Amino acid sequence: MTDKIKTMKAWQLQGFGIENLKLITTEIPIPNKNQILVKVGAVSLNFRDKAIVEKIYLPDIMEFPFIPVSDLAGQIVGIGSDVTRFAINDRVTSHLYGNWIKGKKHTSTTALSGLGGPVDGGLAEYILLDEQAAIAAPATLTNAEAATLPIAALTAFFALTKHGQLEKGQTVLIQGTGGVSLFALQLAKALGAKVIITSSSDEKLEKAKALGADQVINYLKTPNWETEVLRITKGIGVDHIIEVIGGDNFERSVEAATIGGQIHVIGFLNGTTSNADLLKILFKAVRINGILVGNRDAFEEMNAIIDLHNIKPVIDTTYDFADAISAYKHLERGAFGKLVIKVS
Incomplete structure (x- = not known):
């Protein structure tokens, strides 16, 4: 294939700022003995991608230029001589941190292996992946759907x-209706949990109900949403909270948690600091988990659940490759x- 086609189109980030995201022509890479060459079918965007461009996410480790976007799905069109996990024509997705195979702990250098910054990502017609950094795509999903999984779905799972250690019958509070939040809703329901979800939009809350949410709260109409959570749960509070807002919102999450409840810190849309009352955290025995996506073993386990329960990712809009900046x-x-960008 590479004998006939020597070049490809790719979006390259040449500096911080969206004005420095440029469409270029470059050589199609050639896999070494442990790599696979993937023809990218689609990519999806995450807050991480935006934060990298805006010099918010680990700017000190970014070395320009590089190809952005971590999450992709596509078909293998070339393999190295020592590759054993995949074959030509297999469909795969990327894994953000390809060197994190198992266990809850990542290493201090994991961030340096991040696809889409600092390592070249998937906003290109082709990408090289180490065979250990790829996952077989769920059979029930298209490339566009599978491209939404590597960060958003895996983080929630x-x-x-x-x-x-979610148990059937437990209650999960989910904040917002972005990618991670909706995957958390779908996966929690598939695993037998009860779900409360918050949003500032009644329209989005109605859509969340259609996806299975048991209770919804409009936090614009109910600013003290934590009080409403306690009312819904008869004063007990919730077992799990998907915290994607950060800032002062974290204090409300502490209030909404049950004794021994867990707050899974995933996002920081409203800021990276909080004035939460440490005594409340102490006396409620709240466990705070910082979540940095997940490992490959969990990814494969999640994909099996997605196939079993026929979970379909929620895609807001699909953009053409040439229109990546609009995405x-x-x-x-x-x-x-x-948000998905169709590549091929």
């Missing part, structure tokens, strides 16, 4: 199951579910 701008406005 890893938080609820590997850190949280980034949409990310700034927010979305119900995921």
Whole structure:
């Protein structure tokens, strides 16, 4: 294939700022003995991608230029001589941290292996992946759907199951209706939990109900949403909280948690600091879990659940490859579910 086609189109980030995201022509890479060459079918955007461009997410480790976007799905069109996990034509997705195979702990250098910054990512027609950094795509999903899994779905799954040890019948509070939040809703329901979800939009809350949410709260209409959570749970509080807002919102999460409840810290949309009352955390024995996506073993386990329960990712909008900058701008406005860019 590479004998006939020597070059490919790719979006390259040449500096911080969306004005430095440029469409270029570059050589198609050639796999070494342990790599696979993937023809990218689609990618999906995460808050991480926006934060990298805006110099918010670990700017000190970024070395320009590089190809952004961590999450992709596609078909293998080339393999190295020592590859054993995959074959030509297999469909795969990426894994953000390809060197994190198992266990709840990652290493201090894990961030340096991050696809889409600092390592070249998937916003290109082709990408090289180490065979250990790829996952077989669920058979029930298209490339566009599978491309939404590597960060959003895995983060929700890893938080609820590997850190949280979610049990059937427990209650999960989910904040917002972005990618991680909706995957948390779908996965929690598949695993037998009760779900409360918050949003500022009644329209989005109605859509969340259609996906299985048991209770919904509009936090604009009910600013003290934690009080409403306690009312819904008859004063007990919730077992798990998917905390994606950060800032002062974290204090409300502590209030809404049950004794021994868990807060899974995933996002920081409203800031990275909090004035939460440490005594309340202490006396309620609240466990706070910082979630940095998850490992490959959990990814494969999650994909089996997605196939078994026929879970379909919620895609807000799909953009053409040439219109990638519009997708980034949409990310700034927010979305119900995921934003996808179709590559091939």
